[in-house]
Amino acid sequence: MAGGFFTTPPDARRLNLVFFPQAASGGGSVLRWQGQLDEHAVVHVVQMPAHGARYLEPSYRSMRPLVNDLLDSDTRFCGTRYAFVGARLGAWVAIELLQALAARGAAMPSAFLVCGAPGPHDKSLFCAGPAELGPVDIHVTKGIPAARGI
Structure with missing residues (x-):
């Protein structure tokens, strides 16, 4: 894909x-969250093709190419303290990316927050077949700032 995922x-x-x-x-x-989190965190919205500034780019047709491209982009966060927040389909993208990061032995995020999607234990909703899925340990650590108004 032509554009970058992060601005x-x-x-x-x-x-x-x-x-x-x-x-x-x-x-x-979600960029309005930045005002509440300013001294504690930076919000990075994944810029997906066919949306926003990338609306002229074709969208992905399957999860695996998207995850592979994100995996290449996401490694820039691996040397920092980072957390994933996934909303609905974005939560499934984040779960798939977490599994790919774990398989690669990359540094995992401090936290993974999901909103508007079933939990990762419901494997029937994954794009990969159940035989392809392995366990992923998601460790939530302390230190995520509590923000009011979010």
């Missing part, structure tokens, strides 16, 4: 919140 670089001193938006959204609405 801002990772922040070395603050938590990097990587937000995976729902399918019909560019995710711009």
